Amino acid sequence: xxxxxxxxxxxxxxxxxxxxxxxxxxxxxxxxxxxxxxxxxxxxxxxxxxxxxxxxxxxxxxxxxxxxxxxxxxxxxxxxxxxxxxxxxxxxxxxxxxxxxxxxxxxxxxxxxxxxxxxxxxxxxxxxxxxxxxxxxxxxxxxxxxxxxxxxxxxxxxxxxxxxxxxxxxxxxxxxxxxxxxxxxxxxxxxxxxxxxxxxxxxxxxxxxxxxxxxxxxxxxxxxxxxxxxxxxxxxxxxxxxxxxxxxxxxxxxxxxxxxxxxxxxxxxxxxxxxxxxxxxxxxxxxxxxxxxxxxxxxxxxxxxxxxxxxxxxxxxxxxxxxxxxxxxxx
Amino acid sequence: xxxxxxxxxxxxxxxxxxxxxxxxxxxxxxxxxxxxxxxxxxxxxxxxxxxxxxxxxxxxxxxxxxxxxxxxxxxxxxxxxxxxxxxxxxxxxxxxxxxxxxxxxxxxxxxxxxxxxxxxxxxxxxxxxxxxxxxxxxxxxxxxxxxxxxxxxxxxxxxxxxxxxxxxxxxxxxxxxxxxxxxxxxxxxxxxxxxxxxxxxxxxxxxxxxxxxxxxxxxxxxxxxxxxxxxxxxxxxxxxxxxxxxxxxxxxxxxxxxxxxxxxxxxxxxxxxxxxxxxxxxxxxxxxxxxxxxxxxxxxxxxxxxxxxxxxxxxx
Numbered sequence: 001x002x003x004x005x006x007x008x009x010x011x012x013x014x015x016x017x018x019x020x021x022x023x024x025x026x027x028x029x030x031x032x033x034x035x036x037x038x039x040x041x042x043x044x045x046x047x048x049x050x051x052x053x054x055x056x057x058x059x060x061x062x063x064x065x066x067x068x069x070x071x072x073x074x075x076x077x078x079x080x081x082x083x084x085x086x087x088x089x090x091x092x093x094x095x096x097x098x099x100x101x102x103x104x105x106x107x108x109x110x111x112x113x114x115x116x117x118x119x120x121x122x123x124x125x126x127x128x129x130x131x132x133x134x135x136x137x138x139x140x141x142x143x144x145x146x147x148x149x150x151x152x153x154x155x156x157x158x159x160x161x162x163x164x165x166x167x168x169x170x171x172x173x174x175x176x177x178x179x180x181x182x183x184x185x186x187x188x189x190x191x192x193x194x195x196x197x198x199x200x201x202x203x204x205x206x207x208x209x210x211x212x213x214x215x216x217x218x219x220x221x222x223x224x225x226x227x228x229x230x231x232x233x234x235x236x237x238x239x240x241x242x243x244x245x246x247x248x249x250x251x252x253x254x255x256x257x258x259x260x261x262x263x264x265x266x267x268x269x270x271x272x273x274x275x276x277x278x279x280x281x282x283x284x285x286x287x288x289x290x291x292x293x294x295x296x297x298x299x300x301x302x303x304x305x306x307x308x309x310x311x312x313x314x315x316x317x318x319x320x321x322x323x324x325x326x327x328x329x330x331x
Numbered sequence: 332x333x334x335x336x337x338x339x340x341x342x343x344x345x346x347x348x349x350x351x352x353x354x355x356x357x358x359x360x361x362x363x364x365x366x367x368x369x370x371x372x373x374x375x376x377x378x379x380x381x382x383x384x385x386x387x388x389x390x391x392x393x394x395x396x397x398x399x400x401x402x403x404x405x406x407x408x409x410x411x412x413x414x415x416x417x418x419x420x421x422x423x424x425x426x427x428x429x430x431x432x433x434x435x436x437x438x439x440x441x442x443x444x445x446x447x448x449x450x451x452x453x454x455x456x457x458x459x460x461x462x463x464x465x466x467x468x469x470x471x472x473x474x475x476x477x478x479x480x481x482x483x484x485x486x487x488x489x490x491x492x493x494x495x496x497x498x499x500x501x502x503x504x505x506x507x508x509x510x511x512x513x514x515x516x517x518x519x520x521x522x523x524x525x526x527x528x529x530x531x532x533x534x535x536x537x538x539x540x541x542x543x544x545x546x547x548x549x550x551x552x553x554x555x556x557x558x559x560x561x562x563x564x565x566x567x568x569x570x571x572x573x574x575x576x577x578x579x580x581x582x583x584x585x586x587x588x589x590x591x592x593x594x595x596x597x598x599x600x601x602x603x604x605x606x607x608x609x610x611x612x613x614x615x616x617x618x619x620x621x622x623x624x625x626x627x628x629x630x631x632x633x634x635x636x637x638x639x640x641x642x643x644x645x646x647x
Contacts, residue, residue, distance in 0.1 A: 050468040050569045077468055079460070080569060172622070200621035203570045205563040207611075210372065214615030217365045218357065231470070234565050242487075243364060258472055259565065328469075 038070040038293050043285055044093045044101040045073060048128065049081040052328075053230065053255065053277050059327050060281025068289050074098065081203070083107045087114060094121050099292055102140070102284035104128035108175050123288055127280045129175050130304070137291060138303040140284050142275045144176045147309040148183020151252050154271040154311065155188055155224060158250040162192020163223025166215045168232040170203040180228050180254065193223075205231050212239035222249050224270075230255035233272060237263045256312075256324060265317040272312050274320070278327055279307045338587035341642055342602045345635055346609065353613045360616055367494055369608050374496025375558045376578055377604040381500075381507055382551030383579035384600045388511075389544040390524040390592025391440060391447035395432070395454030396552045396579055400572030401462035403429060403553055404560040408471035411479050418479035426553045432458070433549020437542030455576070462568040471566040486561035496558045500601075503551070508597040520544070524592030581628075582607055585635050606631070 045061050047054040058075050065073045074093065078085040083106045093101060100123035105111035108131040115134035118124050123137055130139040155165065167184070169177045185195060199215060201207040212235055216222060225240070227233040233253030237260070240249050251269040253260055263269035283305060290298035312320055353360045379396055386393040403425050410421040432454065439450045476483040490498050511517040522530040523537045531537045560566055584590065585606060586599025610631055614624050 050463055051567065052469045055467065055469055079463065197618060198621075199615065203567075204573065205565050205567060205571065206559060209563055210368070210611065211615055211621070213368050214365075214612060217359050217362060217368070218616050218618070220359075231565055231567065234472075235563070238564050242368075257470065257565070258474060262475070 038068070038289070041071050041099045041289060041292055042097065043071055043073050043288050044098045045075045045127075045281060045284060046086065046089055046093070046101060046103045047077045048086065048104040048106045050077040050079060051230070052257070053275075056324070056327050057277040057281035059329075060278040060283075061285050062281075063278075064282045064285035064289075068285070071285060071289050073285060078106075081106055083110075090114065090118055094118060098122050100125070100288040102127045102280075102288065103136075104141075105131050123292055125284050125288060127284050128277075136303075138287070138299045138305060140287065140305040141280055141307060142176075142309055143306045144179035145183040145186075146306075147254065147273050147275070148180035148185075149187040150183075150273050150309060150311050151180065151226060151254065151271075152184040152187020154252045154273075155184070155193060155226065155250075156191055158252065158270045159193055159223050162194065164219055164221060165193055165195050165224045165226060166219070166222060167195060167198045167226045167228060168208060168211055168215075168236060169198060169200055169228035170208075170232075172198050172200050177228050184226065196222075201232075201235075203229070203231075205235060208232055208235035209239050212236045213242065216240070216243045216245065216249070224250035224252065227251065227253035230257050230260070233257060233263065233269060234259035237268055240268070256320070261312075261317050261321055264312055264314055267314055270313075274310050274312055276307050276310070283307065338639055338642075339596065339599050339602060341638055342585055342587070342599065342606060342635055345631075345638070346602055346606045349606065349609055349613070349631070353609065353616060357616045360612070363492070365612070365616070367489060367492070369612055370497040371494035371562070372496075372611075373601075373605050373608045374494060374498070374500040375555050375562060376575075376582065376608060377500040377601055378496070378503055378558070379548075379552050379555035379575070380579040380582040380600050380604045381503060381597060382548035382555075383576065384583040384586070384588050384595055384597070385507070385520075385544040386447070386548045387580070387583050387588045387590060388524045388592060388595045389520055389541050390527060391541065391544065392451060392580070392590070393436070393545065393548045394448065394451040394576050395436065395458060396548070397572040397575040397577075398455045398458035398462065399429065399432060399549070399552045400556045400559055400575060401566065401568050401570075402458040402465075403556040404566035404571055405462045405466045405471050405568055407557060407560055408473060408566060409465070411476075411482075412471075412474060415478060418482040421479070422482065422557065425557060426550060429549040429551075429553025429556065430546050431549070433546040433552075434542065436549070437545035440545065441538040441541050459568075459573075462571075466566075466568040468568060471568070472564055473561065483561050486558050496562075499554070499558075503554075504597050504601055511597060516540070516543075521593055524594070526593075578607055581632055585632055587639070606635070 054077055061073045061075055065071050076089050078089055086106050102125045104127050108129045111131045112134040115124055115131055115136055119135040126136045126139045128141045167181060171177060199211040201211055208231060216239060225236045227236050234257050236251050240246055246268045252271055253269060254273045256274045260272050264272055287298045359365060383393050383396060407421060407425050410416040436450050436454060439445050440447050485495060488495055519535045519540050522535060523540045527537050582603035583595060583600050585603035588595030610628050614627055
């Protein structure tokens with residue numbers, strides 16, 4: 001009895017300490033900065049889940065906040081990728097009273113109402129995933145179809161004589177997955193490269209590896225595998241290593257997980273297509289600050305700011321990794 | 332006695348039929364690589380499923396296992412990669428944390444009389460949150476395993492062609508089967524699961540028995556957690572192991588455990604685990620759309636349980 005209650009108290013205390021700590025780092029803006037000419041702004045950045053990708057974007061928002069003393073940034077990572085979790089965060093922020101928010105909507109196709117509602121009360125920018133039918137002021141992020149085309153071009157280079165390919169992704173109905181796969185198929189149209197299947201794993205890394213291993217079993221003459229989401233690259237690489245097929249089965253993937261970069265460097269992965277989340281974070285905050293201070297020209301006529309994706313080959317990895325480690329504060 | 336065996340024979344037949352069907356449709360199912368791949372996963376899943384089954388036999392439930400994988404995986408990665416602990420120390424520490432968390436569950440269930448569902452549901456939430464907080468929402472991994480190559484090799488390699496996790500599962504299964512079937516502890520456990528109050532009045536230390544099952548479940552979750560971490564080699568704190576406890580519960584129930592407690596066997600749990608893995612494998616091998624994965628798994632579990640129900644009805 002005594003033990004149990006002591007433990008309960010400790011846990012509570014621990015949770016409270018954690019809560020306070022993260023609250024402290026989230027909103028860092030001394031009140032004295034209000035004196036500066038520009039309007040004091042409360043801006044929010046809302047991600048669609050919790051991952052490394054967003055910790056880099058956070059650095060971008062922090063850089064912008066450091067440059068703009070009148071801006072206070074509230075960075076929110078929902079604990080899961082459920083639409084309801086994100087919705088609750090947005091409602092809370094609106095209730096709290098923010099001037100602008102940059103949102104990566106979890107379900108862009110059905111987020112229109114939610115975004116329009118938010119846009120009535122604050123400036124709304126979409127980032128990472130766009131909801132073009134909503135009243136968002138603009139979109140800042142990747143053109144995933146173009147990124148898919150880049151992956152397709154890499155696949156063509158890796159397989160000049162064509163071959164069988166399987167694509168791996170967490171959820172095939174996710175907007176970025178649809179666009180990347182669409183762009184890829186567009187790029188390889190008319191070649192002898194044949195996409196056999198798209199296997200999904202619901203973002204479970206273990207299943208991602210099992211899917212890759214099972215595909216190698218099912219089609220021993222597979223020529224290449226494509227990983228659409230960030231963890232798919234390492235999962236495919238790991239399965240290919242287990243099957244002793246490094247080099248025999250080519251890999252093209254997306255994003256910059258540590259194992260992916262190691263794979264590109266060793267030559268086991270042909271290329272990876274990387275986004276620039278740091279720029280998402282930085283540019284959304286800077287743009288929102290400009291617009292809210294009356295500079296409407298910050299938003300282009302087509303209401304889209306595309307942050308280009310980069311293709312990384314073996315020779316690009318070292319320089320990229322140095323830059324990345326610096327952004328993540330690892331170095 | 333016949334009824335108890337009948338259950339296992341039923342699921343065994345279902346497993347055989349399923350394997351034969353898949354093998355007929357795609358002979359590569361029986362290829363060495365595929366069997367080794369499956370055996371590795373059966374090993375990992377089987378170990379924690381046995382732990383969950385122990386809790387279920389005692390009349391409880393353990394929902395925290397999936398989140399424990401995330402927490403222990405993150406801690407393991409930090410200990411090995413960031414803190415450069417010697418790997419035997421890291422492994423012992425992880426096993427101790429797993430057992431410690433299990434002991435806490437046991438204390439809360441037996442001393443404070445909180446329902447196991449609630450205790451372990453809180454565990455599910457707390458451990459997931461702690462994993463995400465400790466990892467700062469970054470995916471943890473093991474890189475090139477510098478300094479603990481031996482551990483990674485041990486967790487991922489094959490022994491005479493049999494994957495290590497499967498070997499470990501067999502060892503654990505034999506020990507647990509003996510413990511359940513041939514010892515006083517085993518008899519007391521079944522008795523406690525059937526009727527805790529009656530067992531207590533007849534002199535069985537039910538609190539200790541129940542607590543022990545949570546500690547065993549925590550220990551096995553830690554063992555499986557280490558193997559799983561090295562299998563995926565990447566631990567995303569928000570998704571790693573998410574809902575895996577349900578696979579363990581499904582395997583236990585398929586294998587004849589009753590959620591009311593007091594029933595179940597290790598052989599049954601092994602068969603249940605194997606069945607679940609064959610199902611996952613066949614979805615991929617037969618090219619069934621991945622989106623149907625859960626539906627196929629759910630449907631086969633339902634068929635198994637319905638079959639068991641009908642058989643049981645005839646016996647009575």
